[in-house]
Amino acid sequence: MTTLTRTPGDETAEDPGTPGGRGRWTGYLLLLPGALWLVLFFAVPIGSLVSTSLYDPTGTLETGYRFAFDVGNYIDAISTYAPEFGRSLLYAGLATIFALLLGYPLAYAISFKAGRWKNLLLVLVIAPFFTSFLIRTLSWKLILADQGWVVDSLKFLHVPLSNGRLLDTPVAVITGLTYNFLPFMVLPLYASLEKIDHRLIEAAGDLYASPFQGFRKVTLPLSMPGVVAGTLLTFIPAAGDFINKELLGSPQQSMIGNRIQGLFESGSYPAASALSVTLMVLIVVMVIAYIRRAGTEDLL
Amino acid sequence: MAARSGGDDLRLESVTKQFGPFTAVDNLTLTVPAGSFFALLGPSGCGKTTTLRMVAGLEDPTVGDIYLGQERITSLRPYKRPVNTVFQSYALFPHLSVEDNVAFGLKRRGRKDVNAEVERMLELVELAGFAKRRPAQLSGGQQQRVALARALINSPQVLLLDEPLGALDLKLRRQMQIELKSIQTEVGLTFVHVTHDQEEAMTMADTVAVMHAGLIEQKGAPADLYDNPATTFVANFLGQSNLVEGEIRRAEGDELEVDVQGMTIRVPAERARVHSGKVWVGVRPEKVVVHSEAAATDATNSLPRGRVIDVSFSGVSTQYLVRMPWGQELTVFEQNTGSRPLLHVGDEVDLRWRPEHTFLLDAAQDASAGVQDALVGT
Numbered sequence: 001m002t003t004l005t006r007t008p009g010d011e012t013a014e015d016p017g018t019p020g021g022r023g024r025w026t027g028y029l030l031l032l033p034g035a036l037w038l039v040l041f042f043a044v045p046i047g048s049l050v051s052t053s054l055y056d057p058t059g060t061l062e063t064g065y066r067f068a069f070d071v072g073n074y075i076d077a078i079s080t081y082a083p084e085f086g087r088s089l090l091y092a093g094l095a096t097i098f099a100l101l102l103g104y105p106l107a108y109a110i111s112f113k114a115g116r117w118k119n120l121l122l123v124l125v126i127a128p129f130f131t132s133f134l135i136r137t138l139s140w141k142l143i144l145a146d147q148g149w150v151v152d153s154l155k156f157l158h159v160p161l162s163n164g165r166l167l168d169t170p171v172a173v174i175t176g177l178t179y180n181f182l183p184f185m186v187l188p189l190y191a192s193l194e195k196i197d198h199r200l201i202e203a204a205g206d207l208y209a210s211p212f213q214g215f216r217k218v219t220l221p222l223s224m225p226g227v228v229a230g231t232l233l234t235f236i237p238a239a240g241d242f243i244n245k246e247l248l249g250s251p252q253q254s255m256i257g258n259r260i261q262g263l264f265e266s267g268s269y270p271a272a273s274a275l276s277v278t279l280m281v282l283i284v285v286m287v288i289a290y291i292r293r294a295g296t297e298d299l300l
Numbered sequence: 301m302a303a304r305s306g307g308d309d310l311r312l313e314s315v316t317k318q319f320g321p322f323t324a325v326d327n328l329t330l331t332v333p334a335g336s337f338f339a340l341l342g343p344s345g346c347g348k349t350t351t352l353r354m355v356a357g358l359e360d361p362t363v364g365d366i367y368l369g370q371e372r373i374t375s376l377r378p379y380k381r382p383v384n385t386v387f388q389s390y391a392l393f394p395h396l397s398v399e400d401n402v403a404f405g406l407k408r409r410g411r412k413d414v415n416a417e418v419e420r421m422l423e424l425v426e427l428a429g430f431a432k433r434r435p436a437q438l439s440g441g442q443q444q445r446v447a448l449a450r451a452l453i454n455s456p457q458v459l460l461l462d463e464p465l466g467a468l469d470l471k472l473r474r475q476m477q478i479e480l481k482s483i484q485t486e487v488g489l490t491f492v493h494v495t496h497d498q499e500e501a502m503t504m505a506d507t508v509a510v511m512h513a514g515l516i517e518q519k520g521a522p523a524d525l526y527d528n529p530a531t532t533f534v535a536n537f538l539g540q541s542n543l544v545e546g547e548i549r550r551a552e553g554d555e556l557e558v559d560v561q562g563m564t565i566r567v568p569a570e571r572a573r574v575h576s577g578k579v580w581v582g583v584r585p586e587k588v589v590v591h592s593e594a595a596a597t598d599a600t601n602s603l604p605r606g607r608v609i610d611v612s613f614s615g616v617s618t619q620y621l622v623r624m625p626w627g628q629e630l631t632v633f634e635q636n637t638g639s640r641p642l643l644h645v646g647d648e649v650d651l652r653w654r655p656e657h658t659f660l661l662d663a664a665q666d667a668s669a670g671v672q673d674a675l676v677g678t
Binding site: 206 | 356358379380385387389390404
C-alpha cells in the first residue's frame, strides 16, 4: 500500500519545530541566565554554608577557621538550641493556623462574593507590601503597647494578661507573624478558589448537597492546592523569622532565627551554619511529609 | 390553576424570568407529562436553558410558579428538589473517581451501601470497569455517560438535560441520541432535554416545544411540528421551508384556493393558519417534485417555468435551487432513486406538490425568521 500521508513516526525527524530539531538548544539558552544565577547565588552559598557548619568550632574571627569535618557542631546545635527549635515550629505553626483561619474566609469572599470589588480587595491584600516589613512590624509595637488601646480594651474586658502586657509575650510574636505572612496565605488560596468552576458547585447543589456539604465535598477539596501552597508560604518563612521576636518579643520568645543571627554576629560561624542547615533540613522533611499527607504531590 | 391529579407532571405556570431589562423567559406556561421525553428546542438565547435552570432551582423565576405534581417547588432550594441535571459541561467533580461522582447524590441523602447501585448504573451506561478512573482520564463521550449515570442513579422525578451532547462529535452524538432514548424508555423517567439541534430534538423527543425569544412558538409531536408548522420561525428553524407570497381567493368545501403569481394553489383548510387575505404559502423542499416537461394534473399544485440555477449532488439526494419567473429562489430535495437523470443548471422545470403538503402562514410574519438561527444551530 502506498500512502501519501506520513506515518506519525517520521514527523519528528523532519519537523524543525519539535524537540528533535534546533528548538532544543533554544530551551537550554533560555535556561542559562536562571541556571547561572542559581549556581552562583544558591548552589555555591549552600555548599559554603554546609562546609562552614563542619569547621572546627574553636575558630574565631581573629584566629581564623579550619575545616575539620566536625559533626559535633550539629550535636551541639540541636542539644543546646532544642527549645528554640521547638518555639520556632510552635510559633510558626500557630501563626500558620491563624493565617489560614483568617485567610480562607477572606480569599473565599474575594473570589466568590466580591463581584466588581474583587480587584480592589486584592490590591488591599497586597497594599501592606508598599510599606517596609520593619515599619509594619514596628507599628504593631505601638498597637500592642502597654498603654495602647488593645491592652486597655483587654483589661476592660478583664482578659488576664501576664504582667498586664502584650508586648514581650508569645501572643505578640505570633500576632506579628500572623499579620506579616497573611498575604502569602491569602494569595495562593485566592488563586486556587478562583480556578474552581462554579458549575461544579451548582452540580453539587443539584445532587442534594446542602451549601455546607457542597463546600466540604467540592470547594474545599478543590482548593487544597491553595491551602497547601499558602500554609507552606506562611510556615517556612515564619519558622526562620527573627524580626517579629526582635521587635515584639523578649529573650523568652527567642526563635531559632534569633539564635542564628546572634551566633553569626558573635563570629561563631560553624555553630550558626550548623543551626541553619538543621533548620533547612527539618523544614524540607516536614514539607515533604506534609505534601504527601495532603495528597497534593503535583505541587512538588 | 386547577392542580392536575395523576402523578408528577412538571408544570410551569406563567413563568417569567428577567435579567435586568432583558426578559429571558416571557410568561411561559407549560406542562410536561410524567414519563415523557420532552425537548425544548430553540436557538441560543431563546430562554430554553434559563427555563431548565428554573426547574432545577438554579435560577428563581421573577414571576410565576413551578409545580411538580401537586407540590409547588418554585422557591425550593435546588438540593431539596427531586430533580437532577446533566449539565452541558458535564460538571463532573475532577477530584473524585467515576464511582464517587456517581455515588455523590445518594451519599448526600445519607445512603451508605451504594456500591451495588453504582455498579449497576455504570453497567447501564456501559462504563463498568471505569469506576476507579478520574474524569480527566475519560473521553468526552465517556464523561457524558458518567454525567448521565450520576444524575440517573438518584431516580429523579424529572431529569434535565442541558445540551448534553453539544460537545460530542457528530458520529458520537448520533450514537448517544439512540442510547439516551433507549435509557429513557428503560427507566421511564421524565426527561426534559434542552437543545438547539432540531434533528436531535426530533429524533429523541415525544414532544418538542420550539422556543423563540422567551416564548414557546409551537409544541407537539415532532412529525406534527414538521408537517404543519404554525409560524414562519418554526417552518424555517425546524427543517427548511419554501415560503411564497399568496392571497386567499376563496374557500371551496374544505379547501382554500390561493392565488400565487396568477396561479392557483389549493390547500386543505385545516392546514391554514389564516383563512383570508395575504398569506405565506409553504411547502417543504422534499415534498416538491421537479418536472422538466409540462404535464400538469389537477390533483397537484404547480408552479411552472422555473429555471435550475444550482445543483448540489450529495450522494443520497440532490438539492436543486430553482429561480422562479418572479425572481424568488425555491429549494427542492430529490432522492437519487435513479428514475430520471439529474437536471442541469439552466434547465426549465415545473415545481409540483400535493395540496395536503401545503401549509398557509400569516403573511404578517417575517418569511426569514429562524433561517439564520437554524444555520448557526447546525
